[in-house]
Every structure is written in C-alpha cells, then in structure tokens.
Amino acid sequence: MSKLNDRVFGLVMLVVAVAYFYGATQFPVPFGGSEAVGPETFPKILGVVLAICSLYMIVKPDPDNHWPALRTFAELCIAVVVLIVYALLLEPLGFILATTLAVGTLCWRMGAKPLKAYLTGLISGAVVFVLFTYGLELPLPLGLLELN
Known part of the structure; x- marks a missing residue:
C-alpha cells in the first residue's frame, strides 16, 4: 500500500510542478526586454526539480514508507x-x-x-x-x- 501512496503523492506533486512552472512563465517581461536571468528563472528551475523528483517517486517508490x-x-x-x-x-x-x-x-x-x-x-x-x-x-x- 505504501508504494501506491508514494505514486499517488508523486503524481500530485507532478501536477503541482507543471502548474508552478506554467505560473512562472506568466511573469511579465522585465522593463528593457528579456534577460538571461529574470524573475521567472528560479521558479522554473524549482518546477523542473520538483517534476524530476515527482517522476522518480512515481517510477521508484519507497517500499518501506511509514507515516511519521x-x-x-x-x-x-x-x-x-x-x-x-x-x-x-x-x-x-x-x-x-x-x-x-x-x-x-x-x-x-x-x-x-x-x-x-x-x-x-x-x-x-x-x-x-x-x-x-x-x-x-x-x-x-x-x-x-x-x-x-
């Protein structure tokens, strides 16, 4: 059952990661044009990291996961x-x-x-x-x- 819990949680976090990444793309372009590093850079990086971790949880759940x-x-x-x-x-x-x-x-x-x-x-x-x-x-x- 804990593998299923991990997979469901991973799926929910993947949806959150996609929504977070999409939200970061909606930031307005900074004054003066697009920059290499702008206000959306770090939220996009966090969204990608969350998506990778979520996919890992879905593919390889922890077999002995216990509630704290x-x-x-x-x-x-x-x-x-x-x-x-x-x-x-x-x-x-x-x-x-x-x-x-x-x-x-x-x-x-x-x-x-x-x-x-x-x-x-x-x-x-x-x-x-x-x-x-x-x-x-x-x-x-x-x-x-x-x-x-």
Missing part, C-alpha cells in the same frame, strides 16, 4: 505554516527581516538555541539579499528597512 510519528508530523505542519507566513510577510517586512524570522524559526524548531537560530537567519538573509540584489541584479524587497 505524531510529533514529527506536527513539526512538518509547523514548517509549512512558517513558509506560508514567510511568503505573506516577504513584501511588507522585506526579504532580510522575513528571512530572518523564517530561517530562525525553522532552525530553532530543529533544535538550535534561539539566539544562534535567529543569528543564522539574519546572516543568511543578508548574504542572499546581497547576492541577488548586487550579484545577480535581481532586487529583493527591503520592506521596513527601505530608506525613503
């Missing part, structure tokens, strides 16, 4: 909620603050001490912000940190 314990399932649900809240707060708070909260919370839930967890979130948010904004020239929202 209730505590593990609860932690997975918390992680999903954190990621949804992260997506909702990305624009109003800005990338660095939202990433600090999301990564810090996830690190804390995985057992890190709160100070180290949120410091990791702050450092990773700042590093990724600098890489995307200045290295790839894909500006991320500053939110509350924006100077007017």
Whole structure:
C-alpha cells in the first residue's frame, strides 16, 4: 500500500510542478526586454526539480514508507505554516527581516538555541539579499528597512 501512496503523492506533486512552472512563465517581461536571468528563472528551475523528483517517486517508490510519528508530523505542519507566513510577510517586512524570522524559526524548531537560530537567519538573509540584489541584479524587497 505504501508504494501506491508514494505514486499517488508523486503524481500530485507532478501536477503541482507543471502548474508552478506554467505560473512562472506568466511573469511579465522585465522593463528593457528579456534577460538571461529574470524573475521567472528560479521558479522554473524549482518546477523542473520538483517534476524530476515527482517522476522518480512515481517510477521508484519507497517500499518501506511509514507515516511519521505524531510529533514529527506536527513539526512538518509547523514548517509549512512558517513558509506560508514567510511568503505573506516577504513584501511588507522585506526579504532580510522575513528571512530572518523564517530561517530562525525553522532552525530553532530543529533544535538550535534561539539566539544562534535567529543569528543564522539574519546572516543568511543578508548574504542572499546581497547576492541577488548586487550579484545577480535581481532586487529583493527591503520592506521596513527601505530608506525613503
């Protein structure tokens, strides 16, 4: 029965991957014309990776798949909620603050001490912000940190 569960889940994730990839193609063309790396590049890459993983799950399901314990399932649900809240707060708070909260919370839930967890979130948010904004020239929202 677990092989069937894996295959059904793989099929559902394949549909999500195709929809996600299609959604990424609907982003407007950036001002100044098409670029090699634009706002749709990374969502397209994620869609392709999800599709490949889904196909693998359909073709080669895990024979001894067991449902996680209730505590593990609860932690997975918390992680999903954190990621949804992260997506909702990305624009109003800005990338660095939202990433600090999301990564810090996830690190804390995985057992890190709160100070180290949120410091990791702050450092990773700042590093990724600098890489995307200045290295790839894909500006991320500053939110509350924006100077007017």
